[in-house]
Amino acid sequence: MAKQFDSISDTLRAFVERQHIFFCASAAQDTRVNLTPRSTDSLRITGPNEALFLDLTGSGNETAAHVIADGRLTLMFCAFEGPPMILRLYGRGRVVHRDAPEFTPLFAQHIGGDIPVNARQIFIQDIDLVQTSCGYGVPLFEYTRERPALRNWAADKSDADIRAYWGEKNRTSMDGLPTGVFDDT
Template identity: 65%
Template sequence: MAKQFSSIDDRLRDFIARQHIFFTASATAASRVNISPRETLCLRIISPNTAIYLDRTGSGNETSAHMKADGRLTIMFCAMEGPPMILRLYGRGRIIRRPSPEYRELLYTHYDGDEPLGARQIVWLDIDLVQTSCGFGVPLFNYEGERPSLDNWANAKGPDGIEEYWREKNTVSMDGLPTGLFDD
C-alpha cells in the first residue's frame, strides 16, 4: 500500500542512505519522459523537503532542459537489498549552473569542495510529496561497486574535451529544448 508524507523523516532518510542507485524522471507537457539512473554518492538530502545531486556529464542533458521548461522532477529509490520498498520524492526542480556562486557554495558545503571532472551542474529538488510503496516486484540485486567508466571517460577527455562534448551533445534536449548549460 502506498503511503504519502509531507517530508522525509529519519526512517526514510536512513532508507535513502542505504541505497546505491536512484532514478530521476522529468518531462514537459510536449516532450518525451526522461528517466535516468544516478549513483547515490552524488545525492544529498539537505533538509526534510530538499534534495540535491551533483550532475555529471551524460550522453544528453534532458533533465536540465525539462527543469528550464517545466520544473517537474521525481526522484525514485528502490530497495534492491533487504526489505522491499519504493520511495519517490516529487516536486519542482531547478538547475544550479557551475559558474554560479550558489553552485560553489553547495559544492563546498555538501561535497567538501570535491568536484569530479565532468561535473556539469547541481540539480535542486524542492519536495512537495514523499510516497512509499511496497516494492514487492523489485528484484533483489547484489551491489558490486561503482563503475569507473565515467571517471575514465572524463579523464581521457580532459576539461577542454568535456566542454567541447557539452557544446556538441548537451545544449539541447532530444526534443530540441534548450538546456541552458551555457546560460549566464
C-alpha cells in the same frame, strides 16, 4: 499499500542513504518523458523537503532541459537488498550550472572534495510529496561496485574538452529544448 507524507522522516532519510542507485524522472509539455538511473554517491538529503545531486557530463542533458522548461522532478528509490520498499520524492527542480556563482559554495557545503572536471550542474529538488509503496515486485540484487567508465572517460579531459562536448551533445535536449549549459536558456 502506498503511504504519503509531507516530508522525509529520519527513517526514510536512512533508507535513501542505504541505497546505491536512484531513478530521476522529468518531462516538459510535448516532450518525451526522461527516466535516468543515477548513482547515489553524490545525492544528499539536505532537509526534510529538499534533496540535491551532482550531475556529471553524459551523452544527453534531458533533465536540465525539462527542469528549466517545466520544473517537475521525481526521484525514486527501490530497495534491491533487505526489506522491500519503493520511495518516491515528488517536487520541483532547480538547476545550478557549473558556471553559476552558487555552484562552488553549494558543492563545497553538501558534496565536498574536488569538483570533478566533468561536473555539469547540481539539481536541487524542492519536495512537496513523499510516497512509499510496498516494493514487493522489485527483485533482489547484490551491489558489487560503482562502474568506473564515466570517471575514466573524464580522466584525461580538460575543461575545454568538456565544454566542447557540452556544445556538441548537451546544449539542447533530444526534443530541442535548451539545457542552459551555456546560459542560453
